[in-house]
Amino acid sequence: MLHYxxxxxxxxxxxxDIDVAIIGSGIVGLSAAIHxxxxxxxxxxxxxxxxxxxxGASTRNAGFACFGSISELLDDLQHSxxxxxxxxxxxxxxxxxxxxxxxxxxxxxxxxxxxYEVFRPTDQTLFEECADKLAHLxxxxxxxxxxxxxxxxxxxxxxQGLAGVQHLILNQKEGQLHTxxxxxxxxxxxxxxxxxxxxxxxxxxxxxIGDSVQISTDHGWTINTSRALIATNGFAAHLLPExxxxxxxxxxxxxxxxxxxxxxxxxxxxxGYVYFRNVGDRILLGGGRNLNPQGEETDVFGYxxxxxxxLLQILAEHIAPAQSTEVDYWWSGIMGVGQQKKxxxxxxxxxTVAAVRLGGMGVALGTEAGEQAAxxxxxx
Ligand SMILES: Cc1cc2nc3c(=O)[nH]c(=O)nc-3n(C[C@H](O)[C@H](O)[C@H](O)COP(=O)(O)OP(=O)(O)OC[C@H]3O[C@@H](n4cnc5c(N)ncnc54)[C@H](O)[C@@H]3O)c2cc1C
Numbered sequence: 563m564l565h566y567x568x569x570x571x572x573x574x575x576x577x578x579d580i581d582v583a584i585i586g587s588g589i590v591g592l593s594a595a596i597h598x599x600x601x602x603x604x605x606x607x608x609x610x611x612x613x614x615x616x617x618g619a620s621t622r623n624a625g626f627a628c629f630g631s632i633s634e635l636l637d638d639l640q641h642s643x644x645x646x647x648x649x650x651x652x653x654x655x656x657x658x659x660x661x662x663x664x665x666x667x668x669x670x671x672x673x674x675x676x677x678y679e680v681f682r683p684t685d686q687t688l689f690e691e692c693a694d695k696l697a698h699l700x701x702x703x704x705x706x707x708x709x710x711x712x713x714x715x716x717x718x719x720x721x722q723g724l725a726g727v728q729h730l731i732l733n734q735k736e737g738q739l740h741t742x743x744x745x746x747x748x749x750x751x752x753x754x755x756x757x758x759x760x761x762x763x764x765x766x767x768x769x770x771i772g773d774s775v776q777i778s779t780d781h782g783w784t785i786n787t788s789r790a791l792i793a794t795n796g797f798a799a800h801l802l803p804e805x806x807x808x809x810x811x812x813x814x815x816x817x818x819x820x821x822x823x824x825x826x827x828x829x830x831x832x833x834g835y836v837y838f839r840n841v842g843d844r845i846l847l848g849g850g851r852n853l854n855p856q857g858e859e860t861d862v863f864g865y866x867x868x869x870x871x872x873l874l875q876i877l878a879e880h881i882a883p884a885q886s887t888e889v890d891y892w893w894s895g896i897m898g899v900g901q902q903k904k905x906x907x908x909x910x911x912x913x914t915v916a917a918v919r920l921g922g923m924g925v926a927l928g929t930e931a932g933e934q935a936a937x938x939x940x941x942x
Contacts, residue, residue, distance in 0.1 A: 576758065582608075585765045586792070588616050611763065612761075618896055628925075632699060635647055654926035669747050673739070676736055677733040678733075678830070696731070722824055725880055763780070768792070770913050775788075789942070791914070793932070795897070796899075813851075815846070815891070816844055818889075820845065825845060847881065863895075907931055915942075
């Protein structure tokens with residue numbers, strides 16, 4: 563990276579008197595910035611992003627507006643009490659409702675097409691456990707979602723064009739959105755509020771000095787701010803190696819348009835390690851990091867033949883066996899995960915808050931996580 567001095571004009575207009583600098587312009591960073599300016603319009607809020615646009619998970623995800631497939635909740639119940647699991651579900655469910663009421667369904671491309679869990683013949687034992695607990699979970703979740711959440715939907719297997727699938731359980735309250743439209747909407751709102759989003763700046767360090775924080779950048783110059791928020795999710799280890807956040811790369815493909823595609827909705831396959839959905843008349847398919855957990859514990863974008871071949875096989879054998887599909891292109895994205903499913907939202911030094919580890923539910927949790935982090939900064 564080229565090192566150079568900032569001019570007087572650059573310092574004076576872009577970097578003077580910053581009240582809050584936010585590192586990372588994903589859902590969390592932008593939601594925090596927006597909340598700060600809505601609560602305290604006089605604050606000077608600057609967002610620093612290393613990419614030409616947000617390049618972590620928020621612009622590269624699958625757009626599932628999900629809050630928990632039935633097997634995921636059963637798995638959670640192995641380690642947590644029912645109350646704890648319900649609290650997590652409620653947070654996600656309310657998070658989605660907040661997102662939708664804030665930005666409107668048409669603006670973010672939200673469609674209430676449901677979220678299906680796919681059970682193959684080899685998943686029979688898991689299916690039986692889920693079927694056994696379905697009524698119990700519906701009753702427990704009805705306090706949150708208002709009515710039955712899960713329902714058997716085997717009659718949809720053929721209608722959706724699936725093959726080699728034994729059972730489907732539908733989460734009727736889930737939906738899908740257009741990830742790009744959501745991020746565009748957040749950036750537009752940030753602009754309206756005169757939040758400065760500066761791209762192409764990688765933050766390399768933060769040092770509390772006196773009553774401010776000095777931020778070092780890959781350009782060689784530093785920026786001073788009264789307070790900072792680190793919202794770098796799967797890249798957190800670069801700035802906060804002490805936190806329990808690991809990167810998890812996900813490889814994703816999108817097909818070319820498929821005439822007469824019958825698939826509609828979001829699908830969780832192999833306990834959610836693989837996910838697919840329709841995007842109009844295309845199929846988006848991603849995941850499979852469990853094939854090589856160590857190899858995919860990386861924050862470097864890229865692909866492996868192993869995962870790509872696995873996803874292609876699922877596409878051909880299970881998702882669209884009767885249709886001719888052609889992959890248009892691939893991409894990858896980086897999640898931030900940990901042993902615990904909860905995000906970390908806390909002070910990491912007297913002037914800096916971190917809001918990281920959003921896992922695979924950032925669409926549902928991101929707005930609230932950003933707002934919670936902004937709340938800490940406003941109080942502190
Ligand atoms: C392929 C994939 C599919 C997913 N599918 C879904 C889904 O369907 N539904 C769902 O709810 N969730 C999904 N997720 C998870 C969801 O996308 C994330 O939880 C959410 O986007 C996290 O938002 P964030 O703002 O915390 O992080 P990010 O969006 O990762 O934002 C962090 C930002 O920080 C920037 N950054 C990093 N380091 C620095 C630095 N040193 N200096 C400056 N900038 C920096 C990055 O470039 C990035 O833009 C998926 C994730 C992936 C990768």
